[in-house]
Amino acid sequence: MNASAVLVADDEAGMRDTLVAILEHHGYRVSSAADGDAAFGAIQERAFDVVIMDIRMPGRDGVSVLQEIGVPPPQVILMTAYAQEDRLHAAANANAFAILHKPFDTRRMLGLVADANRLTHEHSATS
16 A cells, blocks of 8 residues: 555546545545645645646646745646646746646556655655
């Protein structure tokens, strides 16, 4: 069983609930947030190993949250259904672990979460 903590932040309830269910099924401890402000608050309140977050959300967008929390840890995977070149460039500059384009393959998402989790734990071990 995986004891790693993951935060899922997406304003689309269906996407958020689906990701939570998939990640919980694979042994992660998952919390969720419905917008960027809630995600930022959750990150301030507790430690997460990985954050998977939509770029476009009400309040703070995913890139803004990433820029405000800094990395590592946690490693942040940003999701998008839109080709917003300026936000994608900003995400890369803010050290997003990965950018996942919606719709995405579940195996790819799980692989990215596992890789991000591994990197978080490597950084923790060397700190």
